[in-house]
Amino acid sequence: MHTLNELKCTFPARSENESFARTMICAFAAQLDPTVEDLADLRTAVSEAVTNSIVHAYRGRAAGLIAVTVRLLPESVIYIRISDRGCGIADIAQAMTPLYSSAPAEERAGLGFTVMQSFTDQLTVRSRIGYGTTVIMRKKMQHGTEQETGGRG
């Protein structure tokens, strides 16, 4: 699909960067003048995906990198791809089951994928053991101001 705008970013899988990733997606989405609710949904979904990579991907070894690609597609669709080169997920269906967590000791609720699914329009998860995991999300954004002013201009 025709890409109108794009952002690529790579950062270490450290928990300090969860907040950075959220700020980044909000800054990128700002060009659409989105509604408060859509923006909150988007940054929560990104927070979940990035946190998953930080918590699980490089467990027991040095933190690797997380690569984020964000695209603005026609009709106000935001495309987000978040990849790591970590351990991979053996059973994606199990990992996506609500309340399942492979890290219960860290008090993970096991709801990351559930939130991603609920807060975006489309979620795709690809993973290969030993090679890493890629999460792709798409969300159509509503325009905040346009709705209020009746879309002038």
Add this chain to the structure above:
Amino acid sequence: MVELKQEPQKLTAFLSGELDHHRAKEIREAIDFAVREQYPPVVVLDFQKVSFMDSSGIGLIMGRSRLLSEYGGTLEIHNPPPHIRKVLRISGADRLAVIRSSVRKERKKPEPKKPAIPVPEIPEITEIPELPQTEPEQKGTETEHAYAQ
């Protein structure tokens, strides 16, 4: 990030800022330390000043709910902003704790809870039809026969 108010029967944790995986650990440790000091019958997590929360916050609620259930304490969630309400709803955390908002609406009569799935109206039964007479004795005998054979 977390400010604790200890009262004889109640511990209130006023949370603030962004509640994510990075910050959850510190908040969790502060709350648990205070809980273990006094084992309060009621623990309140106040979300009024929380600007962001993802499922890490749900993990925090689930963990505290577990801790409180060890000694029979009650967990309450106060003043969640709309975005946090949404996360709570999706996760079903509203079943783990009492959710209260002290802002506005408090004086209004609570709206009757609407079931998620509309329940069809059941017509009133004016006459109870007599149940057809069954003869369990006979059935029993048959079964016995079957076993005996």
